[in-house]
Amino acid sequence: MSPRVALLSLGGTIFMTQDASGAGARPDDGAGERLLATAAGEVELTPVPLANVSSSDVRPHHLRAVLEQARAAVDGGASGVVLTHGTDTLEETAFVLERCWDREAPLVVTGAMRPASDVGADGPANLRDAVRTATAPSARGLGVLVVFDGHAHLADRVTKASSRSVSAFASVPSGPLAIVAQDDLRLLQRPLPRAARCPGSLPDRLPAVPVLTAGLDEDLSLLDHLPAEELRGLVVAGVGMGHVSPAAMPRLRRLLAAGVPVVVAARPGTGGTSTHHYAYPGSEVDLLEAGAVMAGLLPAAKARLLLQLLLAEEASPEARRASFAAFAS
Template sequence: MNRLLLLATGGTIAGCADNNATLNDYTAGVLGGDALLAAVPQLQDLATISVEQVANVDSADLLFEHWRALVGRIRDAFRSDPELVGVVITHGTNTMEETAWLLQLLIDDPRPVVLVGAMRPATALSADGPLNLFQAVQVAVSPEARGKGVLVVMDGQIHGARAVTKVATQGVGAFVSPGSGPLGWLDDAGVHLPMASPASAVPFPDLALPEQWPQVAIVYGCVEPNAQMITLLLEAGIDGLVFTGTGAGQLSVGERSALEAWPGARPLLLRANRCGSGPVHSNADDQRLGLLPAGSLNPQKARVLLLLASIARLDHAGLAALFSASA
């Protein structure tokens, strides 16, 4: 029998409402991982599953200490148990894509790490959590998933950590992978991963995560943005800044002027876009202003990368080389 580790962190999949007709007014992170497992007895046919509760929170309240605990536990589990086939993480959907991308950058093992959540609380009529969890375990124990990197399983689809994002506040089909589509799907015939290629090299396989993390901010582009915000952030000594630029990651004249006028050293700076899909390429202003294009990463994932780059003490050139290697 396959041996699997289930790490529970809370979220809607563990949420409860006062009655089963309520879909929106509920408390996330009520049920423990053992209860989630007990609600799907069919899982016993797939694997012997050990459950550990890392947190039990709404994923909007997830903290860096939770990320640190997850990374440490996964690394330790893979290192100490060669017979372990994979790890499944139950997670709230609000920040699941960020956790998936963080783990993609840090976990260097071919065994699957699969994140799963739900859009409806566990108490709801037609709750999606039980089936999502069953399918996540199917993926985690599947030989097809080995070497494919960190995966997200939602609504019968299998997504890669780099591309997946949440695009809707309601409905079970809230996750997509803009520009590429899902890597695969599940049905009665099992796991299908026709679009999955071997995962790229993990850039921070041995990075030790500190108790005190760097400060990386996200600034959102809009009509007549408050460019003074950039100056205030730089004065505060932030370690990184992600611009959610308009269009293809464009900064306004005021934002560019604020960067140009800054007399001190600039932190790591990335340009992403607010469109929801499409890449950000380099332009003529980037080198002068110390900016790097975030490519296909959305702003929240660009922030995750800057956090780890700051912990690893990468400079501008080192971050540029990292993007070049992963392109």
């Protein structure tokens, strides 16, 4: 008997086609049927269309539906689940799903950089590799994986590194988890234990948490116009190892004193935040003493999502710190 895989779809470029000039890609419901035919034969695929939207339009209620359908499919005997998704926010969706995915079977997210009508469309190969990963023995217990351009990535490490290349995704700082082969994954490293799961279901909307970016001559003066009582939380993409200007510190201290959680991520793509290297005003030591939390290896976009999920479940300050500590660099 062929293994069964549930194929959930939220749309994205993989389900888009272009006009005759090769421009203006838009969602195309027929693209899904044509793509499905390219993956048939290796396994028994069960398509479950959930939406056909750009990834900038994906909301928490879409991801809640993904979790419900994926859990039901695995509990019903599916070997694994594949989710097709637009690439712009694919890493964020994978990160959120990883916080909630509680089955041994893999949940594999994939997409495409080129529309289905392009002569060099990468969707068929990515879908084939995602299906192979969903049934791979080595993928069991690894949680949510992102498969793209022949490689599998851990959800907590993957990032979109290019806005154009078909090799759009990379894992920071470790590199991809595995090469996708026909019969199994060829692991390139031994995965670390998965971070703790967030209990419960996803809400319709997550608490609003803005991200502000530190930089040259940036004192986060926008905070003067954002009353603390209207903020649920704040993420700062700090320079270097997670630093802000000295002039920004009174504004951040005001928020922290009012009980608003502040998480500081590192703006550079690798290296993460520190806790002890620098102790000048606005450094990581100064921020920690003021009550901020360092995001470790999480980039600002993922730090925002983790803080939003923790706020949605009303996690205590201690629980929030512990959740971010799992990503310490």
